Amino acid sequence: MDMNYINADLALKTAQSALPDNYYLGAYSFASDHSPNYWFAFFDDKMFRQDILINGMNGDLIGIYPAGKLEKGEGFRKYLLPIHSGYYFGSLGGLMMTFIGFVVILWLISGFIIYYSNRKRA
Missing domain, CATH: 1.20.5 (Single alpha-helices involved in coiled-coils or other helix-helix interfaces)
Structure with a gap:
């Protein structure tokens, strides 16, 4: 199945604009048939991570999550x-x-x- 995903650079710019300037890209995953979203892991100066999901089809920001938690909801784990x-x-x-x-x-x-x-x- 061939999907038309947005450009990875556009997804990265969207993700970078969602966080303050003191966060740096540490890891990423491209959108594909297996996972239709772009995933970016940003770290701050103290090495605390924020994960950002970008919709691979339209480039919308899905959410900003604490390290390793890619679902909405409040919990003790964060x-x-x-x-x-x-x-x-x-x-x-x-x-x-x-x-x-x-x-x-x-x-x-x-x-x-x-x-x-x-x-x-x-």
Whole structure:
């Protein structure tokens, strides 16, 4: 089935105009018979992603979505990445989340060491 899709450059310009200038293109997917929409992933300076869908037939903006969520609707999922990465708490929050991640990994490793040393004694 041969469809007449809009030019990819036109779709990109439409997507770029939907976001502020501090977002940069990171990935994209062309419209085809398999998926009739253009998909663009834009990242800001802090590497947070916004996905944009452009209708491949008429070039209309379908929507702007948080990373990985290409459907409408509000949900708790859109808050998970900013909370777990510390984005809501600024640079101090990012540093704190990184430190907590290292502490959890060290607890896991020390737990295995204690478990195996006790197992050898028994």
